[in-house]
Amino acid sequence: MPEVRIIAKNFMDMVASMPAMKLDKLYENGFICEAILRSVPPLAKKYVIQMLHIDVPVAAKLLEEWVLPAGVSKHRVAIDRLVQLRVFLEAVDRKNEKTYKVNPTFQRSLQKLLVQGGTLPRESMPSNITVRLPTLENLEAYALEQWECFLLQLISPSQVEKPLNISSSLMKVFQRRILSHRDKEAPKLTESGFQFLLMDTNAQLWYIIREYISNSEDRGVDAADLISFMLELSFHVIGEAYSVDTLTSFQRTIINDLADLGLVKIQQGRKGSWFIPTKLATNLSMSLADSSSRKQGFVVVETNFRVYAYSTSKLHCEILRLFSRVEYQLPNLIVGAITKESLYSAYENGITAEQIVTFLQQNAHPRVAERVPSVPENVTEQIRLWEADLNRVEMTDTYYYDEFPSRDVFEGACDCAREWNGLLWEDSKKMHMVVKTEVHPYVRDYLRRQK
Amino acid sequence: MVNATKGVFISCDIPMAQYIINMNASLPASDKFIIHILDNTHMFVQPHVEQMIRSRIAKFREDNTYVKPN
Numbered sequence: 001m002p003e004v005r006i007i008a009k010n011f012m013d014m015v016a017s018m019p020a021m022k023l024d025k026l027y028e029n030g031f032i033c034e035a036i037l038r039s040v041p042p043l044a045k046k047y048v049i050q051m052l053h054i055d056v057p058v059a060a061k062l063l064e065e066w067v068l069p070a071g072v073s074k075h076r077v078a079i080d081r082l083v084q085l086r087v088f089l090e091a092v093d094r095k096n097e098k099t100y101k102v103n104p105t106f107q108r109s110l111q112k113l114l115v116q117g118g119t120l121p122r123e124s125m126p127s128n129i130t131v132r133l134p135t136l137e138n139l140e141a142y143a144l145e146q147w148e149c150f151l152l153q154l155i156s157p158s159q160v161e162k163p164l165n166i167s168s169s170l171m172k173v174f175q176r177r178i179l180s181h182r183d184k185e186a187p188k189l190t191e192s193g194f195q196f197l198l199m200d201t202n203a204q205l206w207y208i209i210r211e212y213i214s215n216s217e218d219r220g221v222d223a224a225d226l227i228s229f230m231l232e233l234s235f236h237v238i239g240e241a242y243s244v245d246t247l248t249s250f251q252r253t254i255i256n257d258l259a260d261l262g263l264v265k266i267q268q269g270r271k272g273s274w275f276i277p278t279k280l281a282t283n284l285s286m287s288l289a290d291s292s293s294r295k296q297g298f299v300v301v302e303t304n305f306r307v308y309a310y311s312t313s314k315l316h317c318e319i320l321r322l323f324s325r326v327e328y329q330l331p332n333l334i335v336g337a338i339t340k341e342s343l344y345s346a347y348e349n350g351i352t353a354e355q356i357v358t359f360l361q362q363n364a365h366p367r368v369a370e371r372v373p374s375v376p377e378n379v380t381e382q383i384r385l386w387e388a389d390l391n392r393v394e395m396t397d398t399y400y401y402d403e404f405p406s407r408d409v410f411e412g413a414c415d416c417a418r419e420w421n422g423l424l425w426e427d428s429k430k431m432h433m434v435v436k437t438e439v440h441p442y443v444r445d446y447l448r449r450q451k
Numbered sequence: 452m453v454n455a456t457k458g459v460f461i462s463c464d465i466p467m468a469q470y471i472i473n474m475n476a477s478l479p480a481s482d483k484f485i486i487h488i489l490d491n492t493h494m495f496v497q498p499h500v501e502q503m504i505r506s507r508i509a510k511f512r513e514d515n516t517y518v519k520p521n
Contacts, residue, residue, distance in 0.1 A: 341518050389512075393467055394461070396460045399456065400495050401454065
């Protein structure tokens, strides 16, 4: 069995966590097999290609001979990944030695795809029907704009001019770890929520898609069908139009949701409607490490605590409002100031000084990003000091022990509390001590045994 | 017989400790909350006063700040 426990970090980890029967069904689709092949480490790719036409089990020792000693750890990672994804099936042969065999379904599908080539379940529509398709630049701008509109509705619903069509129950699924809801109060961004906003677009997309898929069973949708369709989608060509009319009603629902997220664009024509995949959709089959692109920075912080954000984005304004005092919001410039009061408001919501400093540094405008430091040191230090000021007084629930009968009993009790990491204070002259409430039962039991 | 008293252990810097001691002194006898002053930076107080102390400190902090009107 795999030595690495599966924690869903990206799409393929969700695939790996599916039960075996569903995985085998998934692998009947050649494009899904290709997506899987794309996502695995380079060494694993080599093993799959090398064993693609070998029908019999191969001894684990034989596989180990294919790598140099220095590559053993990479070898281990690659094999574990293939076993997790059930591309390799593990078994024991008659000599009681471990063997690996390529999943027959996966093997057959990938062989067929490579030998015969494959056509997508749907082809792009002829251009005489889909006149005036958007250009690639317009499509990318649409995707990012739509995604940003979704994020804005996610974290600050009252700011959205035209709300998306995503159902409120689905939006609550996305929000459940990002916003905290208290009675009779507006929802506030949590520490996790701010961390979510700090991620790059691809990582944010993974999170949302993962929640969407995890929640699908509650909505009566098979997660395997959903993953299958999304992986198929990632093989469609960006900017090409595909007919909506040929989709099943289930797939149509997904397409509408994905349109709200910016993964596809839906257009209506006289003879029907079609959807156009954007770059976000084709990113679905990439592994997270491959996406090295990062948004361009837009924030300038000055030594007098003034913040200038060269951005047209309402979302950026809302993010800055979380920890700074926004004074002017011009069409392409946001002017604000980092103040003690605005930071205290952020700290009360659970946002930490370190997160704020990281945000400012990672989103530094190109003109200041090259400087060292990109955010003035007096600003970063003050942000941290103001947070420390909130934590000047530490309070711990405790028990105060006194009136020990002898030195030995006192020393023993102190040692006992120390062993449980609960001794906060002691005065050996007076034989008094303070222990944490959690440790009190152990000290009490110890003292009873001394009688 | 060993005696164990339930309460809250406070750890803070010296000025803040003085502030808390002064807060305790300004209350009537029935409301005083400090059980033991352990040293310059530590004290042991009644279990129920944690929230009261925190809100008094927060109010003290707010009294010394000014927010520019919009």
